[in-house]
Amino acid sequence: GLRKLTMAERKARVDKLLRLVGLGTHARLYPHELSGGQQQRVALARALAPQPDLLLLDEPFSNLDVDLRERLALEVRDILKELGTTGVLVTHDQHEAFAIADHIGVMQNGEIVQWDTAYNLYHKPGNRFVADFIGQGVFTPGTIDLPNQQVNIELGSLPLWQGVDFCSPDEKNAHQVDVLLRADDVIHDDCSPLQAEVVRKAFRGAEFLYTLRLPSGQVLLALVPSHHNHAIGEKIGIRLGADHVVTFPADK
Template sequence: MVNSIAQLEADGIVQRYGKHTVVNDVGLRVEQGRIACLLGPSGCGKTTLLRCIAGFEDLAAGEIRLHGAVVSRPGWRLPAEARRIGMVFQDYALFPHLTVDDNVAFGLRGQPAAARGQRVEEMLRLVGLASQARKFPHELSGGQQQRVALARALAPNPALVLLDEPFSNLDVDLRERLSLEVRDILKSCGTTAVLVTHDQREAFAMADEIGVMAEGRIQQWDTAYNLYHRPRNRFVADFIGEGVFVSGAVLNPRQVEVELGVLDSAAAVDCHELGCAQCGKRCRVDVLLRPDDIVHDDASPVLAQVLHKAFRGAEILYTLALPSGRRVLSLVPSHHNHAIGERIGIRLDVDHVVTFRQEPAPPPARS
């Protein structure tokens, strides 16, 4: 039982636009100083949920609390400006006519000038932009503008910072580097934060815990490691990372046989409504194989044909055809540079056996 008060709690959140339900019975909890992420494809409800937390949207059902105090419920919500929440938007939302230091000072209106100036200097040092204080936003790079937006959000010492797709306007290399920098900044301040993104690399780089969303619901709230190695359902397994499903036969509650061999599972394999032990036959399951589960091994008697290769610097992602014709992926050190059509030795090296009940084939269409 959890006794501490979370910085952010949401219970049974429902939000609708007319008859269309966008967020459907969502609950989450974020402890003080933790960075959480809402991750999912476009249209899954993650940005709408963030707007509910910010105080921009009414709730159809449920309750949102900040440090134990209710800030949203059906029929009432505390105004956004009264929630002590800092926002970092996708387009930065900096004031073009204000200098960097004036942008950062915007949320500090009403404070004595000396205290305001000291806080602005502190925030600009924190984000590494002390030398850019008198410049205007258009004179900065995209990454610098994003750090100004973060400094402005942090300046009033908010209880919570919300980041809505904050790196989507940046190139891939800068996005990855800046996400690590922003995490370090938030952690150094002890700030609680919620990030919204569709980019797994951003989520993995920044977040302590991640909620994968689909169709308005959180499918799994977990660490990046568990989302990758212990996905709760097919959507999470398919959405997170790369991998393919291959057919397997359950030999017993702890073993599954696939084309490449027998897999030993630490957890009982669930292939039947009553559990595998009640199945009474070699029931079929779909087994998730990640690229790191298929190891290139010249000594292996099992050969697979190279169908496609994607060079990734230190590694090459191979698409391979097994003897049956089924395709798998294998991540191989790039000094093993094989040609399309070549046959290479492979073997299984699976630490986490992930299986799902095999979905029945759709009935044939009537002529």
């Protein structure tokens, strides 16, 4: 800790950490004079003061608004990298984990079911739970057509060589599979003959997240630029735009 340091060394350590967390000019302020984000920065500086090898952060940004939470998460990552300190972050916020972590462990029933990078968790989930938990997507029925080397789903066909991941060794020889489609795998295309009904919409600034229903009743998600503002109940053209698709054994 700091008790073994001289007064001058303590002051130097405190001044350095306050500058590091962006509070170099706030040293004389009381806690009630600081904003929520500034108070979190003070808490981080206090935790880093003893120069720990490992820092546990348990839901550190849960009481902050979304914009501040994401910005502060990136700042904390930069600070830990600069100091060479390993951090363990516990969070239920995927975006927070993606912003700060080099590796992420997804837990189910108290056990880590996949330990991986954010990219692999999203694009190469190890099981259905991870696929359903990470990101936004739906499972749609598919049929493996080995003679033609493709996977057929209602939206179209995907060549087996086009980035199709099979999540079990025997799956490629199976007939029926469930294909994971993310919201960014479904493209809005006015010229497409395949029509889907808008059943829900969520405005996100630059884009809408549409919930769509196909003629079969299958529900899909699609991220669409927000200048395409369609009404609930309207039918829009869509097509498959997936470059990488993950499949699982059909859930019977």
